[in-house]
Amino acid sequence: MASWLSIPVDSHFSLANIPFGIISTSKSSVPVPAIAIGNYALDLSTFTKAQGFSSLPSFHPHLDVFHQSTLNGFAALGRPVHRQVREYLQAVFKNDTPFPSVLKENAALQREALIPLSEVTNHLPLQIGDYTDFYAGRNHAFNLGCLFRGPENALQPNYNSLPVGYHGRASSVVVSGTPIVRPTGQILTNPTATPKIPVFMPCKRLDIELELAAFVSTGNKLGQPVPIDKAEDHIFGLVLMNDWSARDIQAWEYVPLGPFNAKNFATTITPWVVLIDALEPFRAQGLEPGNRDSLLPYLREKRPDNVFDIKLEFELRHSKEDAPTRISTTNATNLLYSFSQMLAHHTITGCNLRTGDLLGSGTISGKEPKTQGSLLEHTNGGKEPITLSDGTTKRIFLEDGDEVILRAVAGDVDGAYVGFGECIGSIAPAVNFTF
Amino acid sequence: MASWLSIPVDSHFSLANIPFGIISTSKSSVPVPAIAIGNYALDLSTFTKAQGFSSLPSFHPHLDVFHQSTLNGFAALGRPVHRQVREYLQAVFKNDTPFPSVLKENAALQREALIPLSEVTNHLPLQIGDYTDFYAGRNHAFNLGCLFRGPENALQPNYNSLPVGYHGRASSVVVSGTPIVRPTGQILTNPTATPKIPVFMPCKRLDIELELAAFVSTGNKLGQPVPIDKAEDHIFGLVLMNDWSARDIQAWEYVPLGPFNAKNFATTITPWVVLIDALEPFRAQGLEPGNRDSLLPYLREKRPDNVFDIKLEFELRHSKEDAPTRISTTNATNLLYSFSQMLAHHTITGCNLRTGDLLGSGTISGKEPKTQGSLLEHTNGGKEPITLSDGTTKRIFLEDGDEVILRAVAGDVDGAYVGFGECIGSIAPAVNFTF
Numbered sequence: 001m002a003s004w005l006s007i008p009v010d011s012h013f014s015l016a017n018i019p020f021g022i023i024s025t026s027k028s029s030v031p032v033p034a035i036a037i038g039n040y041a042l043d044l045s046t047f048t049k050a051q052g053f054s055s056l057p058s059f060h061p062h063l064d065v066f067h068q069s070t071l072n073g074f075a076a077l078g079r080p081v082h083r084q085v086r087e088y089l090q091a092v093f094k095n096d097t098p099f100p101s102v103l104k105e106n107a108a109l110q111r112e113a114l115i116p117l118s119e120v121t122n123h124l125p126l127q128i129g130d131y132t133d134f135y136a137g138r139n140h141a142f143n144l145g146c147l148f149r150g151p152e153n154a155l156q157p158n159y160n161s162l163p164v165g166y167h168g169r170a171s172s173v174v175v176s177g178t179p180i181v182r183p184t185g186q187i188l189t190n191p192t193a194t195p196k197i198p199v200f201m202p203c204k205r206l207d208i209e210l211e212l213a214a215f216v217s218t219g220n221k222l223g224q225p226v227p228i229d230k231a232e233d234h235i236f237g238l239v240l241m242n243d244w245s246a247r248d249i250q251a252w253e254y255v256p257l258g259p260f261n262a263k264n265f266a267t268t269i270t271p272w273v274v275l276i277d278a279l280e281p282f283r284a285q286g287l288e289p290g291n292r293d294s295l296l297p298y299l300r301e302k303r304p305d306n307v308f309d310i311k312l313e314f315e316l317r318h319s320k321e322d323a324p325t326r327i328s329t330t331n332a333t334n335l336l337y338s339f340s341q342m343l344a345h346h347t348i349t350g351c352n353l354r355t356g357d358l359l360g361s362g363t364i365s366g367k368e369p370k371t372q373g374s375l376l377e378h379t380n381g382g383k384e385p386i387t388l389s390d391g392t393t394k395r396i397f398l399e400d401g402d403e404v405i406l407r408a409v410a411g412d413v414d415g416a417y418v419g420f421g422e423c424i425g426s427i428a429p430a431v432n433f434t435f
Numbered sequence: 436m437a438s439w440l441s442i443p444v445d446s447h448f449s450l451a452n453i454p455f456g457i458i459s460t461s462k463s464s465v466p467v468p469a470i471a472i473g474n475y476a477l478d479l480s481t482f483t484k485a486q487g488f489s490s491l492p493s494f495h496p497h498l499d500v501f502h503q504s505t506l507n508g509f510a511a512l513g514r515p516v517h518r519q520v521r522e523y524l525q526a527v528f529k530n531d532t533p534f535p536s537v538l539k540e541n542a543a544l545q546r547e548a549l550i551p552l553s554e555v556t557n558h559l560p561l562q563i564g565d566y567t568d569f570y571a572g573r574n575h576a577f578n579l580g581c582l583f584r585g586p587e588n589a590l591q592p593n594y595n596s597l598p599v600g601y602h603g604r605a606s607s608v609v610v611s612g613t614p615i616v617r618p619t620g621q622i623l624t625n626p627t628a629t630p631k632i633p634v635f636m637p638c639k640r641l642d643i644e645l646e647l648a649a650f651v652s653t654g655n656k657l658g659q660p661v662p663i664d665k666a667e668d669h670i671f672g673l674v675l676m677n678d679w680s681a682r683d684i685q686a687w688e689y690v691p692l693g694p695f696n697a698k699n700f701a702t703t704i705t706p707w708v709v710l711i712d713a714l715e716p717f718r719a720q721g722l723e724p725g726n727r728d729s730l731l732p733y734l735r736e737k738r739p740d741n742v743f744d745i746k747l748e749f750e751l752r753h754s755k756e757d758a759p760t761r762i763s764t765t766n767a768t769n770l771l772y773s774f775s776q777m778l779a780h781h782t783i784t785g786c787n788l789r790t791g792d793l794l795g796s797g798t799i800s801g802k803e804p805k806t807q808g809s810l811l812e813h814t815n816g817g818k819e820p821i822t823l824s825d826g827t828t829k830r831i832f833l834e835d836g837d838e839v840i841l842r843a844v845a846g847d848v849d850g851a852y853v854g855f856g857e858c859i860g861s862i863a864p865a866v867n868f869t870f
Contacts, residue, residue, distance in 0.1 A: 130565075130605050135692060156690050157631040162621050166692040167602035167699070170565050171787050172657055181658035183784035186597050186731065196592040200731045222607055222701070223616035225866060246784070255591050257570060257601040258693025264602070265784040266657070296621065296635045297870035349618035349681070349700040350866065352606050431660060431785065435732035 002095045002415070004104045005114075007038030012409055012419020014038075015093055016281075018086045019237070019272035019420075020071055022123040025115055031069040031123045034115075035089060036272045036421070041120045042089070046113040047103075055099045056088045070127045071273065075217040075236040076355040082217070082236065083277050122271030124175050125239070126215055126356040131173055131267070132346060133211075133243060133360035134165040136337040138287050140365040140373055147381040160294070163337040163345050165362075168243075169264040173358065175271050176423045182206060182400065182430040183265040185249040198252055202430035205247035205382060206398040209363040210314050210373030210406055212332055213241040214339040215273055216357040223350040228301055231340035234353065237273040238339075240312075240408040240420040241360055244268070247376055247397070268425045269358075270408075278418050282410040284309040287336045298348055299341050306338035310410045310420075312364060314373070316386075317403040318393050324405055325389040327378060330371040332408070334364050400429045436851070437530045439539045440549075442473030447844055447854020449473075450528055451716075453521045454672070454707035454855075455506055457558040460550055466504040466558045469550075470524060471707045471856070476555050477524070481548040482538075490534045491523045505562045506708065510652040510671040511790040517652070517671065518712050557706030559610050560674070561650055561791040566608055566702070567781060568646075568678060568795035569600040571772040573722050575800040575808055582816040595729070598772040598780050600797075603678075604699035608793065610706050611858045617641060617835060617865040618700040620684040633687055637865035640682035640817060641833040644798040645749050645808030645841055647767055648676040649774040650708055651792040658785040663736055666775035669788065672708040673774075675747075675843040675855040676795055679703070682811055682832070703860045704793075705843075713853050717845040719744040722771045733783055734776050741773035745845045745855075747799060749808070751821075752838040753828050759840055760824040762813060765806040767843070769799050835864045 001015045013019065013036040023034045023041050032045035044052075044066040053059050062081065065073035074082070092102050103109055135141055138159070145154030158164065183206075186198040217236035220226050226234055243263065250262030283305040290306030310332035315324035337345075342359050363373040372378045375397055378386060385394040398404070403426040409419035436450045448454065448471040458469045458476050467480035479487075479501040488494050497516065500508035509517070527537050538544055570576055573594070580589030593599065618641075621633040652671035655661050661669055678698065685697030718740040725741030745767035750759035772780075777794050798808040807813045810832055813821060820829040833839065838861040844854035 132695075158621075158633070158687055158690065161631075161633050162688060164688070164692055165695050167604055167695065169602055169786060170605075171654075171789050171792070172785075174657070181785045184660075185784050186593075196596075198593070198596050198731070200733060219606075222609070223863075223866065225619075225868075249784070252593055253597060253599070254691075254693075255593065256689075256693070257599055258689075258691070260567075260600050260602065261780070261784045261786070264781070264786040296633070298635060298868070345696070346699070349620050349684070349696045350607075350616045351604060351696070351699040354606050357606070428658075431658065433660075433733070 001090065003093045004095050004097070005038055005040070005093055007415070009414040010417065011038050012417055012421050014415055014417050015090055016416045017274060017278050017418045018089050019274045019278070020074065021125045021272045022070060023120045024123065025119055025121065033066045033068070033071055033074060036117065037093060039117050040114045041117055043113045043115060050109045050113065052102055055102060056084065059085060071125050072127050072356045075126060075215060078218050079233050082275055086275055086277060122175050122177070124173065125271060125273050128170045128173055129354040129357045131168040131170040131358040132165055133168040133362065134163050134337070134342050135362040136163050136335045136342065137362045137364040137373065138336040139334050139367050140363040140377065143365055143372060143377040163342045165342065165346070166258045168267065168360065172264055173267045173269060176268055178268060178425065179428045180244055180266045180425045181428045183246050183249065183261070184430050184433065185246065185261050186252055187248045188252040203246035203249055204397065206427065207245045207247050207375045208314065208404050209243040209245055210312055210328070211241040211243055211360045211363055212310065212408065213239050213269060213358050213360040215239070216353045216355060216359070219354040220347055220352055222352040225347045225350060226344055228298060228340060228344040231343040232276060234343060235276055235339055237275040238279065239273055240270040240406050240423045242268040242404065242406055242423050242425060243360060244425070268423055270420045270423045272421055274418060274420055279308045279410060282309045282418065284333050286333055286338065290338055290341065298344060301338065301340060306340060307335050308332050308410060310408050312408050315405040316388065316395065317405065318388055318395065318399070319401070322388070322390050327386065328370055328372055330364055330366040330373060332364055334366055335361055398427050400427050402427050436525065438528045439530050439532070440473055440475070440528055444849040445852065446473050447852055447856050449850055449852050450525055451851045452709060452713050452853045453524050454709045454713070455509065456560045456707045457505060458555045459558065460554055460556065468501045468503070468506055468509060471552065472528060474552055475549045476552055478548045478550060482544070485544045485548065487537055490537060491519065494520060506560050507562050507791045510561060510650060513653050514668050517710055521710055521712060557610050557612070559608065560706060560708050563605045563608055564789040564792045566603040566605040566793040567600055568603040568797065569598050569772070569777050570797040571598050571770045571777065572797045572799040572808065573771040574769050574802050575798040575812065578800055578807060578812040598777045600777065600781065601693045603702065603795065607699055608702045608704060611703055613703060613860065614863045615679055615701045615860045616863045618681050618684065618696070619865050619868065620681065620696050621687055622683045623687040638681035638684055639832065641862065642680045642682050642810045643749065643839050644678040644680055645747055645763070646676040646678055646795045646798055647745065647843065648674050648704060648793050648795040650674070651788045651790060651794070654789040655782055655787055657787040660782045660785060661779055663733060663775060663779040666778040667711060669778060670711055670774055672710040673714065674708055675705045675841050675858045677703040677839060677841055677858050677860060678795060679860070703858055705855045705858045707856055709853060709855055714743045714845060717744045717853065719768045721768055721773065725773055725776065733779060736773065736775060741775060742770050743767050743845060745843050747843050750840040751823065751830065752840065753823055753830070753834070754836065757823070757825045762821060763805055763807055765799055765801040765808060767799055769801055770796055833862050835862050837862050
């Protein structure tokens with residue numbers, strides 16, 4: 001598909017994508033819905049006011065969702081509506097658009113509604129109700145298990161039977177670009193001493209976790225589980241996510257109820273939600289087929305290819321003067337469970353999901369060197385430093401001023417990439433406490 | 436303090452209390468703020484419209500909060516405003532009110548705004564952002580630890596250093612009276628067999644957890660921890676809570692990231708929020724003083740009496756024909772940490788709290804027989820059945836149709852009780868799955 005709009009061939013936001021987000025600008029500080037296309041955002045509020053959806057009459061009862069400050073209203077309309085709107089916007093932008101008067105030949109509306117991405121401020125795309133983080137990257141779970149318990153007992157007995165997950169902190173999910181203040185907390189600096197006396201200090205083992213995450217579109221009622229073959233219809237789309245982790249705080253606090261302060265200080269997501277329909281051409285099989293017989297029926301999918309072939313990478317930049325160092329490249333096929341399986345498992349007890357809920361995949365790692373989604377794995381538990389691209393600077397965990405850049409993209413044809421853009425965060429110094 | 440309104444001497448909602456909630460009625464289905472007083476609710480929307488706050492001019496800029504469908508707006512005004520409004524409403528209701536024309540001598544407004552509690556439908560008092568559950572009842576943690584690991588290793592090494600907590604599920608917090616559908620999930624029916632193969636079945640070990648919980652009034656910004664001596668000013672008030680737990684689902688799923696499906700299907704709270712100011716006369720010392728030297732400074736409170744003397748009980752009724760059986764009586768002084776300590780710990784990493792966030796205390800148990808806040812402890816891990824009041828019916832865990840009633844009240848002077856009312860839930864049969 002070619003567009004009348006100039007879209008760089010390597011853009012994450014090709015005509016095949018059409019991801020949705022929330023933006024504001026220096027001229028208009030009120031956050032409004034938008035799509036990303038090439039190097040531009042299309043302001044959907046302005047587009048709607050200018051009769052941009054005049055040729056999509058089925059959507060006319062819902063136009064108000066594009067004058068809201070989050071995408072919750074749009075997401076709640078359900079997947080058939082998302083599909084119609086995405087396909088309509090693709091038609092508006094394609095070379096031989098059937099609706100040339102809407103935008104292609106409307107220079108005034110182009111000037112008003114097409115805003116260079118460089119001039120846009122991104123906001124959280126949806127108001128998040130609950131945030132749940134899973135642990136579906138089996139290589140990551142195995143790698144961490146090896147560090148803690150050795151390879152024989154690396155995976156817990158439940159791991160291959162259910163998507164392990166835990167409730168995360170919704171309030172501190174932030175959009176790419178938000179600075180991350182180094183957390184302070186209780187740390188056991190000498191784990192072998194008796195008695196165990198923790199120290200109050202800034203985190204020294206600040207790590208990243210490379211994940212994908214799904215936003216819930218339509219929810220379910222309390223007491224009414226979502227069947228596995230309907231689960232994907234409850235997903236609005238995916239974002240790329242960095243679930244920052246304080247490994248030293250985690251080690252002391254996490255028994256017996258799981259991570260808490262080690263994770264609650266920040267989670268960064270990309271601003272543009274890539275719809276499931278845009279990822280449809282990239283279906284692939286995960287670490288095991290989604291319909292394998294060993295799964296209990298409530299988790300068994302009809303198709304084996306229940307995850308997506310999405311290339312993932314993360315880079316670290318330790319100073320503005322130096323080029324970023326590519327630390328890792330991996331792929332979202334390194335998941336044992338799909339988002340549909342996570343969602344079905346989440347609701348099997350009757351737990352209700354709501355529009356805007358966020359489900360994280362867990363850290364995605366490969367098996368080979370330089371494919372791990374966290375520094376803890378990369379450095380073999382903090383024992384083997386990484387040398388950065390300047391040839392001298394070493395890193396085990398993150399230091400103040402470090403910038404972390406995650407990227408994710410599906411497809412390998414120029415002009416047809418379906419990407420997530422960048423998920424960026426830099427580390428600010430810890431709070432200075434006085435007691 | 437005596438009132439011109441007839442208030443039963445044993446009422447939880449004496450003039451010393453004035454708890455806030457959200458109600459609707461068969462005549463007016465729009466949820467509105469209210470207080471409970473004796474056997475009545477005072478509809479604050481109607482009261483406001485009828486110039487009920489005419490003699491509290493400092494509150495006039497905020498009157499709109501009493502026309503909202505949650506208490507978030509009121510809670511966000513902060514503790515000094517809550518105190519003024521509560522004291523004003525006490526003044527309106529007391530025998531020698533300085534404002535007799537407001538309500539005492541206004542029969543028309545009494546008829547309109549004073550609604551018998553029996554005619555009121557209660558709603559969740561606040562829209563909950565995040566829900567966090569702590570584990571601050573040390574006797575409960577010790578009892579569970581004994582069941583799992585024996586008395587020598589019952590408490591984990593971190594327990595006396597920090598308030599252990601985990602993120603819970605906000606979407607499934609429901610108000611007292613909501614039926615609880617028995618959850619279904621993965622259960623390891625034969626834990627000693629190899630390999631470990633779970634069964635998909637309804638929970639057989641459905642339990643209660645007797646807790647108190649605090650609602651957050653004003654939040655904090657991301658990256659800006661709340662100091663311990665300011666923490667209580669961020670608390671709106673307390674409710675009584677039943678954190679329903681599926682022990683068999685929990686046993687299989689909870690390693691290594693903590694409870695998930697075992698807890699996410701429902702949490703029941705009382706509808707009336709008891710303000711911290713109402714509990715002020717009942718300050719008491721918890722299991723250890725709040726200012727003990729062994730605490731890190733960020734958790735050390737100025738005063739030793741940092742918890743509240745609140746009597747707690749739970750009853751079980753297995754049929755409508757039989758009287759409820761009192762299972763347990765205990766006291767909120769069985770906490771090792773206060774809500775201020777939980778809140779300070781929660782934010783020490785920079786995690787932001789928001790108005791409406793809910794912090795659970797964890798299960799509160801005593802040390803003596805019949806003082807435990809869960810059936811798992813009561814029945815010694817499911818081994819010793821309880822005989823109910825009919826003399827023949829036995830219970831280990833909850834069966835379909837069982838009704839659980841929690842109660843909490845501070846004070847021992849007739850006419851001056853500060854109580855929470857009842858936190859009720861009855862068990863509905865599991866969903867009937869077909870695959």
